[in-house]
Amino acid sequence: MKPALILQLRPEDDASEGEFRAFLAKGGLSESAVVRHRLEAGPLPEGFSLGDFSAVILGGGPGCVSDDPATRDAAEARAEAEILDLLPEIVARDMPFLGCCAGIGILAHFLGGEVSKARYGEPVGPVVATVTEAGQRDPLLAGLPEQFDVLVGHKEAVQALPEGAVHLMASETCPVQMIRVRENIYATQFHPEADGQVFADRIRIYRGHGYFAPEEAEALTEAVLAARVTEPERILRRFVSRFC
Numbered sequence: 536m537k538p539a540l541i542l543q544l545r546p547e548d549d550a551s552e553g554e555f556r557a558f559l560a561k562g563g564l565s566e567s568a569v570v571r572h573r574l575e576a577g578p579l580p581e582g583f584s585l586g587d588f589s590a591v592i593l594g595g596g597p598g599c600v601s602d603d604p605a606t607r608d609a610a611e612a613r614a615e616a617e618i619l620d621l622l623p624e625i626v627a628r629d630m631p632f633l634g635c636c637a638g639i640g641i642l643a644h645f646l647g648g649e650v651s652k653a654r655y656g657e658p659v660g661p662v663v664a665t666v667t668e669a670g671q672r673d674p675l676l677a678g679l680p681e682q683f684d685v686l687v688g689h690k691e692a693v694q695a696l697p698e699g700a701v702h703l704m705a706s707e708t709c710p711v712q713m714i715r716v717r718e719n720i721y722a723t724q725f726h727p728e729a730d731g732q733v734f735a736d737r738i739r740i741y742r743g744h745g746y747f748a749p750e751e752a753e754a755l756t757e758a759v760l761a762a763r764v765t766e767p768e769r770i771l772r773r774f775v776s777r778f779c
Contacts, residue, residue: 539564539779540588541571544596544614544637550740554594557728561768562592562775574614585624590778593618595636595726597744599691600644601651619645629717631778633771639714639722640691646716648697652690655709657724659688659738659747659755661762662706664713664725670703673715675773683766685712685725686734686759688746692724713770719778727771734759 541558545551555571558564570588572579575596585591598611622645625632634642640650661684670676685706693711696702704713704723713723726734735756742749 536568536779537587537589539569539590539592539775540585541569541592541594542618543571543573543594544575544598544611545573545594546575546597546608546610547740550737551594553733553736554728557730557733558592558594558771561728561730562771562779564775564779568779574617575610578613579617585621585628585630590631590633590774591621591625592774593632593634593638593641594728595638597741598637599650599652600637600640601691615641626716626720629719631719631774632721633727633774634722635726635728636687636689636724639693639711639724642716642720642722643693643697643700643711643714646697646699648700649694650691651694652692653694655692655694655711656690657687657692657706657708659734660758661685661764662687662708662725664704664706666704667702669701670713673701673703674777675721675770676703676713679766679769684762684764685723685727685767686729686731686762686764687725688734688737689724690746721774723767723770725767727767730764730768731760731762 644650664685665682692709700714706712738756
């Protein structure tokens, strides 16, 4: 079996490492079964080929696809551009892909959908998400509860379902929580790899990044640690079992 490719966008070493370890633990992946590349740290290597991998998992990050290009961090913009350069081949091949949080914005943007900060940004914490009728028939979601808690925290959101995307999950605060393109390409607004401790770590790391008022950090930490978040990791593990 070819290795899975894990692409990351987080410039903070502790956040990136925590995310990577969470993907391994929650996905049931061994480190030897994946290739990790931190896109914000440098471009993909010369000779890179998607054909060398069984699937692509894209993590989240502090950047937004709707950020003003004139003021964006250069490394962040380059990393996003590299993902957008990969998506035509991924979609054409229907290559297994799972984009988490920032990944849904990048995928929807590629599909021509509207991604912005106009509506549907969600503060850090748990929200109740609902599986749609189409989601209940999807291999990653079939048999899961119709509603369950997920962990979110994002400034921008997909404003309407992009053309060609199947709507799999929604929440009251953010209607587009999970989509599928073709048969094997998925993206979530929530974090399927994260549990309460992972989010508590991110609250500490991103305290000054505008996701929440710094004085709210303690209360948010208590909330995520108290949340019962069990189903999202089953989605990640099903993706891994099916494609990796």
